[in-house]
Structure formats: C-alpha cells, structure tokens
Amino acid sequence: MQHRPADHRSDIDGLRAVAVLAIVIHHAFPSLVPGGFVGVDIFFVISGFLITRIVVGEMTGGRFSFTRFYLRRARRIVPAYVAVTGLVTALAAWLLLPRAFQLFGGSLAASGLFLTNVWFTQGMGYFAPQALQSPLLHLWSLGVEEQFYLVWPLLLAGIAWARLRRARPLIVLALAAASLASAQWLLAHNGSIWAFYLFPTRIWEFLAGGVLALGLVRPPGRSVTANVAAVGGLVLIAATLALIGEATPFPGLAAVPPCLGAALLIWSGQGRAPSTAAPLRWRPVVWLGLISYSLYLWHWPLLVLGRVWLQRPLSSLETTFTVALSVLLAALTWQFVEQPFRKPPRRVSRRALLLTLSPLLLMVAAGPLIFIAKGLPQRLAPAARSAAAFSGSDINPARDLCFNRSQFARPGCRFGAAADARDYDVLVWGDSHADAIAPGVVGWARTRGLSVREATKGGCPPLVDVRAVAPRRGEIPGCRDATAFLLKEIAANPNLKVIVLAARWPMYADPAVIYDPDSPPITLQDARRRSTAAYPLGQALDRTLAAIAATKTRARIIVMGPVPELTFNPPDCVAQARHLGRREWRCWAAPAALPLIRAHKAEAGIREALRRNPPVRAVFPSAKLCTAASCLTVQRRTLLYFDDDHLSASGARWLVPGWLDEALSAPGSPPAPPPAGPPPRPR
Numbered sequence: 001m002q003h004r005p006a007d008h009r010s011d012i013d014g015l016r017a018v019a020v021l022a023i024v025i026h027h028a029f030p031s032l033v034p035g036g037f038v039g040v041d042i043f044f045v046i047s048g049f050l051i052t053r054i055v056v057g058e059m060t061g062g063r064f065s066f067t068r069f070y071l072r073r074a075r076r077i078v079p080a081y082v083a084v085t086g087l088v089t090a091l092a093a094w095l096l097l098p099r100a101f102q103l104f105g106g107s108l109a110a111s112g113l114f115l116t117n118v119w120f121t122q123g124m125g126y127f128a129p130q131a132l133q134s135p136l137l138h139l140w141s142l143g144v145e146e147q148f149y150l151v152w153p154l155l156l157a158g159i160a161w162a163r164l165r166r167a168r169p170l171i172v173l174a175l176a177a178a179s180l181a182s183a184q185w186l187l188a189h190n191g192s193i194w195a196f197y198l199f200p201t202r203i204w205e206f207l208a209g210g211v212l213a214l215g216l217v218r219p220p221g222r223s224v225t226a227n228v229a230a231v232g233g234l235v236l237i238a239a240t241l242a243l244i245g246e247a248t249p250f251p252g253l254a255a256v257p258p259c260l261g262a263a264l265l266i267w268s269g270q271g272r273a274p275s276t277a278a279p280l281r282w283r284p285v286v287w288l289g290l291i292s293y294s295l296y297l298w299h300w301p302l303l304v305l306g307r308v309w310l311q312r313p314l315s316s317l318e319t320t321f322t323v324a325l326s327v328l329l330a331a332l333t334w335q336f337v338e339q340p341f342r343k344p345p346r347r348v349s350r351r352a353l354l355l356t357l358s359p360l361l362l363m364v365a366a367g368p369l370i371f372i373a374k375g376l377p378q379r380l381a382p383a384a385r386s387a388a389a390f391s392g393s394d395i396n397p398a399r400d401l402c403f404n405r406s407q408f409a410r411p412g413c414r415f416g417a418a419a420d421a422r423d424y425d426v427l428v429w430g431d432s433h434a435d436a437i438a439p440g441v442v443g444w445a446r447t448r449g450l451s452v453r454e455a456t457k458g459g460c461p462p463l464v465d466v467r468a469v470a471p472r473r474g475e476i477p478g479c480r481d482a483t484a485f486l487l488k489e490i491a492a493n494p495n496l497k498v499i500v501l502a503a504r505w506p507m508y509a510d511p512a513v514i515y516d517p518d519s520p521p522i523t524l525q526d527a528r529r530r531s532t533a534a535y536p537l538g539q540a541l542d543r544t545l546a547a548i549a550a551t552k553t554r555a556r557i558i559v560m561g562p563v564p565e566l567t568f569n570p571p572d573c574v575a576q577a578r579h580l581g582r583r584e585w586r587c588w589a590a591p592a593a594l595p596l597i598r599a600h601k602a603e604a605g606i607r608e609a610l611r612r613n614p615p616v617r618a619v620f621p622s623a624k625l626c627t628a629a630s631c632l633t634v635q636r637r638t639l640l641y642f643d644d645d646h647l648s649a650s651g652a653r654w655l656v657p658g659w660l661d662e663a664l665s666a667p668g669s670p671p672a673p674p675p676a677g678p679p680p681r682p683r
Contacts, residue, residue: 011269012046013289015262016279020292022241028319038258039253040141041205045262047145049209055153056213059160066153067197068348073149074356075341082359083337084297085111087137095308097388097575098375107136109367112360117197125297135301140197148206160347169216169326172207179204180407184252190474196251207260212267219270229268230277234260240310243581295330296436311573380579380636387575390639394648396438402454403435416451417441422497424448429462429486433563434502436646440656441500455486461503463540464547467525480527491551502560509537537605545613560664562602564595565645570633589630594628617663
C-alpha cells in the first residue's frame, strides 16, 4: 500500500481525477469536452499547493533539505516517466516513418532534460498539426512542473529570510500578477505559443495554489462557506470545460476561471471537508486520481501511435478501447513502477539523487542520435523507404525557391520567360495548394509557349482585404501586403492571359469542419472592419474577383476548387503497408464521405462568387477524383498526393493540364491559347 501522510487529502486526489479525465476525454473526443486541456492548469494549481505546503512546513520546522526534496521529486516523477517513454520510443521506432521519427528524436532529447515545453515553442503550437502527431507532446506540462520544482524552493528559501518574511505576501502576489500579465501581453502580441508553453507565463497558476499553502488566505470558518466555495469551484471548472475551446486565447485571463475553481476546491477542504465536494472523495474517483500521473503519461502516445498504425483517425470504438488500455496500463504502472519508489529512501544523498536521475541520460543520448541520423531510415526495407521519401521528393521542384522562401511579393519564380522579363502570361496565385499544382500549370503552359509566374505563400489565400487568423497565432503575417503588391503587378502586365487562383479553400471556408490533425482551423475576417466575425468565403472571393477586374486586366480567371482532403497520407500509407507487410492496394483510394463534406462547403462559396462573375471559370477536383464512396489516391500506379491534401508533382502534371483545358473550353469561355505542339505524355 502507498504510504500516506496524516494530512493526506483524498479530495485533492479526486480533483486530480477531474483534471486527468478532462484531458483524456478532450484528447479522445474533443467535441465532448472542448476545454478539456485546462486539466493541465488544474494540475498546476494542485502542485503549487502541495509543493508549497511541503517546503514551507519543513522550512518552518527546520527540517528542509534541498537534496531530500529533489530526491523525493525525482523518485516520484522519473521511474514512470522513463518506463513509459522507453516503451513509447520502442513503439515509435517500430511504427514511425523516418521524418516523423526524426522529430520524435528531438522531442525525446528535450524530454530527458525536462525541456519539452521549450522544444515545442519552436514553431509548434499545441494545436498545430506537427505537434498533434508527436507522441511526446503531452510531456510539455511535466517540463513546466519540473522547472517549478527547481525554482520555487529556492525562492521560498529566499523570502523566508527574516528581512523579507513580512514582504512575502506582497512578493508572491506581485510575482503572480507579473506572470499573468506577461501571458496576456504575449497573447495580444502574437506570442501565444510562448505564452502557452513557457514556465514564466504559468507561474501564477502554481501560485494560485501556493498562496493557500502559505496561509495568505484564511481557511473557511464555517461549513456553509466551505460548501459554497466547493460548489463555486466545481461550477467554474465545468463551465470552462464546456465554454472554451482551441480558438480561445490561452492561458491568459481565460485560464483564471479553472485555476480559481481549483483553488476554491482546495481552499474549501482546508477545514472540515465540505459535503458538496463529497464526489471527489468517492473511492473510484480517488483511485483514478492516484493513477492520474501514469494515465497522463500513457493516454496521449497510445492515441497518436494508434492513428499511425491504422493510418487513419480512430473510430469511436477504437478510441474507447485505446482509452481503456491506457487506464489498464496506468494501473499497472502505478502499482509496479510508481509504488515501489514512493517509499522513503534509505539514504538521502546527492549520489542517490544522481542515480535516480541517471536513466534520463538514456533519453538525452538516444534523442540526438535519432535526430542526426534523420530518423534511422535503415529501419525500413528499401521499398518502404522509397515510399516514405515520396513526400519530400515528388513535390514542386521550385518549392524551395518559390514557396519556402516566399517569392510572393517579388518578381521571381518565372518559368518559360527570360530572367529579366517584366511580363509573363500565366499567374498561379495562392497558398501551398497553389504551389502544389504549379508543376501542372507550368507543363500546360510550356506546350503553348507561355510563361508562368508562381506567387504562393503558406496560409495566404488569394483573397483581397481579408485577415487569415490562426488560433493562438493570430493573423498570418505578410498576406495582405503580398496581395496588394500582386494586384499592382497584374495591373501593370498587359500581356497576362490566364490567372489561376488555387488554395486550400475548405480551411478558409469553415474552420469548424475539421476531422484530422492536418486540418488547422483558420478563420477569415474582413480586413476592412474591426470585427472578428468569420467572413464568408463566397463574399471574400467575390471581392477579390472585383479587385482583379478593377485592374483592367484581360486575363481569363480560373478558380481551382478544393483538392479532396483525405483521411490518411497515401505515401505514408504505402510506406507503412510495405513496412508492416500489409496490402498496399488499401492505400489506393480513400473514403469519400469526410473529404466531400469538407469540400462541398467551400465549393458552395466558390459557386456563389461565380454566379456574380459569369466570365470566371472554375474546376472542382472533387468531382474528378471522387465518387460518392471513395477518392482516388493512385492512378496508373502513380501517387497523386504527396501528403493527405496536396497533389504530388506527378499528380499535378498528370491532372492539371486537362482541368485547365476543360475550364477554358467551357461554354461562354473565350478561346484558350493554342498549343505550340503535341502535349507531352504524362509520366
């Protein structure tokens, strides 16, 4: 049995259960608990209370030892941390393809140093696609906790000095206020990733519990007060879980209600246990709180690796099974890994502390090796390795120059024209989807002796006077300036013949229609107004077509509709099938239901704009690639996609020329530029 001190509070174990349930259900079924990620904030409040109570109690009694404190923390955290991470690393080495395993190596090294939160600030928001596919993403919060354990006892020792003791309440409250203010400032200045992950912006959450342990707030004097506080805390937490979501700026002021709710529940139990908090003391709830640490460690990597193994999102039944498996593994880990190390150590020494921490060195050593070795592609058979490399090889050859370096607002990225030519014949304008189709447009234009200009920038739709706003990142920078520049370029080019507008239209049409981690929610807002309300795609495209018409260009305009966004990555599916000995033909078509739901909302907006602009033509790839049941991913054994939503260069060269010809030959359309010779055979 676990040794429990006399002042152990079972209601805090129950509060842990609430926190971990919120997190697990949010990760498994996001729509059920949209604000479930605040479970981490509840854990921070609990840690702040318990750690402060331990440290201050021992300092007051003259028994405090930094070595003993850190040894206890290491024995509490490290064994399960290393055991679970080691098994997850083995599963990742088996399942992950080289690119994903390389990123895993970086996060593994950071995890060994408890700097995972810092690792994920490098361009990865908590809800970003790359982060959501990382099996170790959840360890960011443990990095923050360990940084708190490292810093807070030192600060408490400092303010315990006689001359500072009277100022202790003021110092603690000032520190909490500064932390909250810095988080809110970062949210207002496009620093949401830093605000979310970094320790300084989370200090106030720990201190929300710490002020109770320091006695800065007197315990409730009457049972009615404690009961009201407990009800208020539960209501605040429940309301937050239901009312906030991924688009809510966080963790600034939006994190105050759940942290205040957790603090009220802890405060309510500092005297006689309130009856209104009795559910937190029920034995099954307490048991779940006891295994909450191991459950937190297990649930996320199993959900991520389950999706990788199946190469598709988990069904509701599969998700439920994965969560149940996480609970079982957590119970076993708690019993056989956590419990043996919860007993007081025989000797307290620096050597014992170093020995306890030493297994982390395995993670610190293995991570860089995996990263430097580029994910150890040698793990895969040659056939699987070639398929895994497809995503990085069969892309627009000019992607690095025209898209990655973003030549959007510069006259470069021309094909079929002299380097110093001022004009060009065909313009490809849009985001990464426009970059993906560019090889097909270039091939089509080359047969007609036409030159092409590519103007593409990630996350920037070819729309005028709109803000493209990503959750926690704010407006994607540079889009409006580049669009204004390009309109001037169109007006100054009398030889322009064709403008192709292409984008990941569903991403801008309705951020609510999301079914996989590669579909980030981006909201369009009207840049001519201060409103943050979503701006309809049809109206935004109508405004853009009017702005192009105002340049007096004679170019014909083609809107390339949404390429079906699949529920899996075909190259990875093929590589995984070859790697695991599965049937490869299962990767040659994708279920059509979800891709068509996502595409049709955007297509409706495009058709709405076209009704008001009759000369404009459109192509709808979903009608070309999908039936009601499935969408093509392979044609004549050529992969049409390089990931789950971008055409490969081979796919673009194969498909796009025919689509352009069809659009330009539609009834009522001016004649297309004649070909200079017979078109090349697709390869």
